[in-house]
Amino acid sequence: MHSALRVLLSAGLILSSCVINAQSVGTYSSGIKREGNEFTFPAEKADIKLEFCTPGMFRVRTSWDRKFEAPENLMVSNYKWAAVNVSTSDAADHLLFQTEKITVKVMKSPFRILVYAKDGTLLNADYGLAAEKRGDTVSCTKELSADEHFFGFGERMDFVDQRSKKIKLNVGRGKGRPHIIGAYNILEANYSPVPFFMSTRGYGIFLHNSFATEWDMGAGSSDRYSFSAAAGELDYYFIYGPDFPSILDSYTALTGKSPLLPRFALGLHAGTYSGGTWGHEKESSDSYVVQLARKFRSLGIPVDLLWLDSTWRIFGKNGGNGATSFEWRDTFNDPKGMFDSLYAMNFKMVGLHLRPRFDNGVKLNLLDQAREKGLVYPEPNNQGEFVNFFDQKSVDWWWDNGVMRVASLGAKFLKTDEGSAFGGLANESDKMGPTDRTAQKLHNVFPVAYAKAPYEKFQEFNKIRGLNQTREGYAGIQRYPFIFAGDWPSEWQYFGPVIKAGLNIGLSGVGYWSHCMGGFEHPADPELYTRWVQFGMFSPIALVFGMDHPGYKEPWNYGQQALDNFKKYDHLRYRLMPYIYSNAYKMYKTGLPLMRALVLEHQHDANVYDIGDQYFFGDKLMVCPVTTKGAQTRTVYLPEGTWYDYWTGKRYQGKQYVHVVTPLDTIPVFAKSGSIIPMQPEMLYTDEKPVRELTLDIFPGKSGTFELYEDDGTSLNYKDGKYALTSFSTLRADDQLKVKISKPAGQYTPASRTYLLKIRLDEGEQRPVVLQENGKKRTEGWRYEKSENTLYVKTVNDSRKDIDINISFK
Structure with a gap:
């Protein structure tokens, strides 16, 4: 011993x-x-x-x-x-x-x-x-x-x-009214x-x-x-x-590991009240939804998913807006035609919001039927309202008699809202639901069962990977992704705490997470909207949604500068899709979240313990949102290593604080030394066009690697090994830089492509003079841009071969 x-x-x-x-x-x-x-x-x-x-x-x-x-x-x-x-x-x-x-x-x-x-x-x-x-x-x-x-x-x-903190963990929004000291209390948010x-x-x-x-x-x-x-x-x-x-x-x-979402689910998600939020329900319509989708497309704003929040349905006789009747409002004249129009515009999935209680509508009495059949969660005097998501018979009946009424028309996923209402105070009413000891035991896991049911049902029905959006969760919720941060007002004071929420949930095993860009309630200050959007596009799931009437966080309603900013970062996210998707696969294999608190990789650096406004986005990038109104600069902590400003290429040594300039259209982003970041061409939606050329954005360093993950993007075949891995590596020694690109390996065969190498060089470094590809000297197809201090190289060979690039400097 x-x-x-x-x-x-x-x-x-x-x-x-x-x-x-x-x-x-x-x-x-x-x-x-x-x-x-x-x-x-x-x-x-x-x-x-x-x-x-x-x-x-x-x-x-x-x-x-x-x-x-x-x-x-x-x-x-x-x-x-x-x-x-x-x-x-x-x-x-x-x-x-x-x-x-x-x-x-x-x-x-x-x-x-x-x-x-x-x-x-x-x-x-x-x-x-x-x-x-x-x-x-x-x-x-x-x-x-x-x-x-x-x-x-x-x-x-x-x-x-x-x-040194005391913490209470019990699913809930935060008690008390008015909201400013109740539901909007960041200390109580759960x-x-x-x-x-x-x-x-x-x-x-x-x-x-x-x-x-x-x-x-x-x-x-x-x-x-x-x-x-x-x-x-x-x-x-x-x-x-x-x-x-x-x-x-x-x-x-x-x-449980987070499963892979459909690749298109890493594109933009847009939510809508269909033109009529609370108090304006009569203004909601299917025509508003179709016109909204057309506007995204006509303005060249990339987007893949859309869902209709609460006001698509009538509010029932028993639970009001806190339950689900599954009956469309009469202002939705042709729901199937709406779905068909959206899919014709290449939206990949369209979903609907609901709540976990059955309700009776005008033509449909699901609550009465479920009570009669014993398919609600039991409460005294047969007054139960909740779908009993702990009982498969209840889930099956809910699916067959409720959800299938909208799935058969074109709905492909749900937003399962208000999971905290089981055994707790509901947002939209004073009802508590069951409160006995058994309900207390089930209260925290109810949101998991609630998300699991439609995730699995829709996965089987759609015959592609599942997707579910939910507000509440507990241990295990990562198996039924994704969750969003909830209904935080469009105010500067909540912006920073929402970022912390993303860091902490990632440290807790939940990697697919999102939030409402610009906040959820109230019209947003255009500057806040701009800054929040920048953060939102560098979040695990990018989601834009709000209940402010008539603005609804739609980017064209916040001024031209805000719209330009939205498009800039939305396009960048779609270009980064190969990078994001590869990191999503790594999350599936290892549990490492897409959005990582600095402490996750630097647990012995006490400087990072309290940092709640910086994070790693995947393996290679560090993102530093600006959360102060009017700020033109901010202080950033750079952990150990060498870092490069993503926008300018300026080099910084780590283990120090630096002060950086932050114009309104710029969120500070840094790349690790040796980073290789794969990027695809701009697209208006996922797979809009084939990727004939993949850009590799390479930052200086002694060495670097990246493994690109690819599959068909939608099926469950990845679980059986049907995917491809392509390895990229760089090695710098003296006046030589070597870049190696392997041909894809694995049971999936991606379409062939060439590569554009975008090699950032250190300031003052000697310019490249000789370039060889697979042992042959090349005099064309590459150039050095002195103003950018960047070398561009287009490969002659494509991905069907291994490619070796050797670059000599003076």
């Missing part, structure tokens, strides 16, 4: 001297049972199960009634793990469990758990007692290291680093909480419990943190990294 580990294991811990008025686990004496990877300890007052999922991840379950809950499939999608090689030993006061990555030390009296890295470093230890139960509340307290910081917890809008965090000490913890939870991450005491659930089993997973990407990979292996 490693000497340092032997010392640590023999040291033990000093117990807290405070009197704890709670039911503890007590002492373990003997009787451990092993079944495969699972060890069961019968202690005095409870049974504890320790299960090794992988060499670096284990599960701890504590049951005071000695009965353990059955598996559920909404939060956790994987319960089957390969055998883990665990060596065990039994000493007088402790048990040891060792894998190739960690050592778990279980103290017998009182029962406590300590976790060590292989080199003997203490990673985590129970503080005092391993677990406690007070009434129905179950909790666990851990030691807090002096240098430890915490990240995750879902779509938080308050802070990025949660050390649209998509996730009971999971990562520690800079190199581990993560996922509390596998769907009841409301509370977390004290050092607020009460600087030497410990705790987490608790209102009821249920104390069940948590400990995940060793030690780096954050590895922790996220393991966490999403447990709760």
Whole structure:
């Protein structure tokens, strides 16, 4: 045994001297049972199960009634793990469990758990007692290291680093009216909480419990943190990294990876109230929707998806605008003709907004029928209204008798809104829905079940990859993407918090995320709209939507400068589609989000812990939105390494703060040294035309790589390996630059193409003089633009061959 580990294991811990008025686990004496990877300890007052999922991840379950809950499939999608090689030993006061990555030390009296890295470093230890139960509340307290910081917890809008904070996780918008101190309280916003965090000490913890939870991450005491659930089993997973990407990979292996969306879903999404938001419903119509789509196309604004929000349907007799009747308003004269017109304009998907309650309309009484058949979630006196998304019969009936009424006309996805209303206060009414203990247990996972149903149903019906837009979520929601940040007003004070929401949800395993560009409620200041759009086009999902009548966040309603800005960044996003799509595939494989907080890749750089307004967009780009009205400059932190201004090519050394100029039409973007960024030609919608030439935007560096991912863009065949990977690499040595482009490899064959290399050169660098392609000297087809300090090279060979470019400088 490693000497340092032997010392640590023999040291033990000093117990807290405070009197704890709670039911503890007590002492373990003997009787451990092993079944495969699972060890069961019968202690005095409870049974504890320790299960090794992988060499670096284990599960701890504590049951005071000695009965353990059955598996559920909404939060956790994987319960089957390969055998883990665990060596065990039994000493007088402790048990040891060792894998190739960690050592778990279980103290017998009182029962406590300590976790060590292989080199003997203490990673985590129970503080005092391993677990406690007070009434129905179950909790666990851990030691807090002096240098430890915490990240995750879902779509938080308050802070990025949660050390010394108290956090409550329970799906909801924020209580209280007026909205300015209720629903718009960034401290209470809980649209998509996730009971999971990562520690800079190199581990993560996922509390596998769907009841409301509370977390004290050092607020009460600087030497410990705790987490608790209102009821249920104390069940948590400990995940060793030690780096954050590895922790996220393991966490999403447990709760599910984000599937690939259709490639066109990475294009622009546009939402509409069809011309009539709340109070203006009579102005809504199918003709407005068709004219809106035509305007996007006529103005040359790239867009792929469109959905109709609430006012496409009449508000029913029982739930009003808080439920769904599935009856069109009479101002929608020809819904099928509307869908047909939109698809004729090459919109790829058109969807509809709904809410999770059944309702009776004028001609259709779905609520009455569902109650009669017992297909609503049960409430006293048969007054249930919610579709019982926990019951497949209810889901099937909802689909066949409700959703199919619009899917058969042309709807291809849903916006599943108001998932928080199950067991909570609804936005659009004072109804609470079910509130008993079972409903409290299901409240947080209801949005997951709600999103799952149409995602899977439409995937089968459309015969392409699924898509669902939802506002609320919980652990596991990443399997039924995507979520958006909710109804934040068009005010500067909410812009920054929305960015934090995107960073935090990405740190929590949810990669497909979006927000309403310019904000949702109220007309936007044109400057705010401009800045928010810049951020929106560099978000995982680009989405424009608002309820301000009559502007609706449509870009031509905010002035020519705002329209020009919208088109500039929308076109750039479509050009970046190969880059974005390749990173989406990486997310599917590893759990790494498209939008990444800086701490995700620099967890030991304390400078990044509080940065909530910068992020990595994929592997190579760092985006720095401007969130201050009137700002012409902003301060940016550049992490370790060498960085290049994306727009000017100016070089910066990292590990420092820099002040950059930010004209209104410019969002600061930086590229890592060695970056290779694939870009396609401009398009008005996905696959508008074949990609005959792919641009590789190359930034200086000693070396660089990028792997381009390609498939058919819509089918599920990628899960069976039917895709292609093309490797790009650069190597700089002395006065030589080598660029290698492999031919695509894999079971999918993309159309052949040539490449345009756009090679950024450092200021003052010698100009290129000799260029060879596949060993042959070339005198044409390349040029050096001194004013841009950029070398352009068009390849002679196409993608059916490997291509080697060698460039010599003076």
